Amino acid sequence: MQLDNLYQEVILxxxxxxxxxxxxxxxxxxxxxxxxxxxxxxxxxVTLNGDVVKDVSWDGVGCSISQASVSILTDLLIGKSLSQAxxxxxxxxxxxxxxxxxxxDEEILEDAVALAGVSQYPARIKCALLGWMAFKDASVxxxxxxx
Amino acid sequence: xxxxxxxxxxxxxxxxxxxxxxxxxxxxxxxATSQKPNVVIDAESNFYRxxxxxxxxxxxxxxxxxxxxxxxxxxxxxxxxxxxxxxxIFTKGATESLNLVAxxxxxxxxxxxxxxxxxDSIVVTEMEHHANLIPWQQLAAxxxxxxxxxxxxxxxxxxxxxxxxxxxxTTKVVALTHQSNVLGTINPLEEITTRAHEVGAVVVLDxxxxxxxxxxxxxxxxIDFLAFSGHKAVGPTGIGIFWGRAELLAELPPFLTGGSxxxxxxxxxxxxxxAPRKFEAGVPNMAQAVGLGAxxxxxxxxxxxxxxxxxxxxxxxxxxxxxxxxxxxxxxxxTENRGGAVSFTLGDIHPHDLGQYLDSQxxxxxxxxxxxxxxxxxxxVPATTRASLYLYNTTEDLDALIKGVQDxxxxxxx
Numbered sequence: 073m074q075l076d077n078l079y080q081e082v083i084l085x086x087x088x089x090x091x092x093x094x095x096x097x098x099x100x101x102x103x104x105x106x107x108x109x110x111x112x113x114x115x116x117x118v119t120l121n122g123d124v125v126k127d128v129s130w131d132g133v134g135c136s137i138s139q140a141s142v143s144i145l146t147d148l149l150i151g152k153s154l155s156q157a158x159x160x161x162x163x164x165x166x167x168x169x170x171x172x173x174x175x176x177d178e179e180i181l182e183d184a185v186a187l188a189g190v191s192q193y194p195a196r197i198k199c200a201l202l203g204w205m206a207f208k209d210a211s212v213x214x215x216x217x218x219x
Numbered sequence: 220x221x222x223x224x225x226x227x228x229x230x231x232x233x234x235x236x237x238x239x240x241x242x243x244x245x246x247x248x249x250x251a252t253s254q255k256p257n258v259v260i261d262a263e264s265n266f267y268r269x270x271x272x273x274x275x276x277x278x279x280x281x282x283x284x285x286x287x288x289x290x291x292x293x294x295x296x297x298x299x300x301x302x303x304x305x306x307x308i309f310t311k312g313a314t315e316s317l318n319l320v321a322x323x324x325x326x327x328x329x330x331x332x333x334x335x336x337x338x339d340s341i342v343v344t345e346m347e348h349h350a351n352l353i354p355w356q357q358l359a360a361x362x363x364x365x366x367x368x369x370x371x372x373x374x375x376x377x378x379x380x381x382x383x384x385x386x387x388x389t390t391k392v393v394a395l396t397h398q399s400n401v402l403g404t405i406n407p408l409e410e411i412t413t414r415a416h417e418v419g420a421v422v423v424l425d426x427x428x429x430x431x432x433x434x435x436x437x438x439x440x441x442i443d444f445l446a447f448s449g450h451k452a453v454g455p456t457g458i459g460i461f462w463g464r465a466e467l468l469a470e471l472p473p474f475l476t477g478g479s480x481x482x483x484x485x486x487x488x489x490x491x492x493x494a495p496r497k498f499e500a501g502v503p504n505m506a507q508a509v510g511l512g513a514x515x516x517x518x519x520x521x522x523x524x525x526x527x528x529x530x531x532x533x534x535x536x537x538x539x540x541x542x543x544x545x546x547x548x549x550x551x552x553x554t555e556n557r558g559g560a561v562s563f564t565l566g567d568i569h570p571h572d573l574g575q576y577l578d579s580q581x582x583x584x585x586x587x588x589x590x591x592x593x594x595x596x597x598x599x600v601p602a603t604t605r606a607s608l609y610l611y612n613t614t615e616d617l618d619a620l621i622k623g624v625q626d627x628x629x630x631x632x633x
Binding site for chain 2: 110199
């Protein structure tokens with residue numbers, strides 16, 4: 073079934089056991105993003121240490137795609153430099169816009185390649201990107217504070 | 220002739236197509252938009268093929284024919300609502316109809332009964348679609364009037380216990396939905412219209428979810444204004460109706476100004492044509508109005524028969540859903556004062572995921588907050604799955620939905 077491309081085990085696992093889904097009390101920047109077409113909401117905290125992503129924590133409500141995607145994001149990006157995080161985010165964005173023609177580079181995206189099937193469902197891409205957009209926003213704000 | 224949904228479904232060509240690798244289309248999203256029968260598709264396309272011309276202009280035969288068809292559609296809508304012909308105003312949709320009345324009130328000068336000032340109040344309800352909430356929020360913000368509202372009970376009914384303080388001497392407008400697009404609740408209008416008129420307020424009814432589904436008599440409802448959209452009533456997109464009582468339309472200022480809506484124009488001033496023209500600036504959506512004339516399709520079937528059919532289907536669906544563990548219907552659980560929009564949650568399975576699974580089985584439902592975010596927030600459910608029924612639905616469609624929901628539980632429970 074084509075649906076199995078969308079709902080891979082990795083996604084359902086992250087949905088049931090979301091990583092870093094507890095807002096850290098301290099942070100450099102906090103953002104709140106919503107998906108107004110469906111009501112999904114996320115609050116996301118970012119802490120930097122120089123140019124390294126020291127911590128990402130979040131809370132929110134949403135479908136398995138949005139929740140799994142942000143959970144995977146935290147595993148992927150914590151400990152990376154901001155430029156590495158940017159490259160990963162760009163790679164993920166490209167995968168989401170691939171309309172099912174790409175599988176994603178597992179070396180770069182790790183568990184996030186499980187979201188490749190989302191690109192075949194145009195209405196769900198924004199679900200997968202909710203957390204990534206929040207991270208981008210928060211990391212820019214956190215960086216601005218360092219200056 | 221007995222009501223036969225299977226034969227009615229044959230009038231709707233889209234219901235013949237398949238979905239996702241050959242699955243039969245089970246269309247349960249008529250609350251968002253209804254499907255169209257051949258008579259509507261033909262009426263709209265034949266207008267373009269045979270009569271297309273700008274109405275109320277032109278000294279030629281096509282202009283005459285187009286005007287006849289357009290004004291004929293107005294008469295059909297008037298009959299459908301038991302209204303006067305000149306009380307029927309074509310808009311591009313219900314959202315425009317509701318904005319029309321809200322903006323027109325905002326244009327009222329001091330001395331006009333619709334002139335709002337600080338100290339006046341506008342009353343809505345917590346179950347309004349954004350289209351019947353935001354125009355009033357904005358009108359309140361522009362005029363300094365206060366926005367008040369009826370809250371919704373856990374059972375999904377309006378809490379009218381404080382009606383005499385919610386609607387008081389300051390109230391100028393009461394705007395509410397006839398049937399909730401999320402809960403399916405049909406609101407009791409008599410108590411509200413009586414109280415509103417007692418204090419001199421007008422009642423604006425959002426009838427998007429009621430006019431297509433149940434007989435609607437604007438005189439018997441004792442309301443002042445009404446809005447609905449053609450596309451939810453088997454009609455085309457791009458056409459909506461704004462109805463108002465004649466004496467109120469005479470006093471209500473225009474919203475959009477321009478061609479067609481004038482009586483006389485100089486370089487510095489203009490006067491208005493009487494309703495309905497006063498509210499129909501510009502060349503209207505003619506082909507779509509003519510397509511909406513196919514409301515006669517619903518009349519020929521009998522709107523009361525459609526209502527009975529949907530009530531039977533709703534009872535069948537509610538009974539089927541009641542047997543599914545972890546499923547909670549959001550809204551009334553009996554068919555008393557309830558229509559065929561049935562929203563529910565399913566344990567930890569998010570509505571978007573459920574909707575995606577159902578889609579893989581050919582079943583079309585709506586998921587999310589249904590453009591009624593304050594309501595879903597109040598009810599503590601960020602999103603729901605909604606099945607909404609219409610005349611072409613059958614118990615087979617509902618069996619497919621019920622089985623689909625059960626299968627989704629297995630699919631996501633793995």
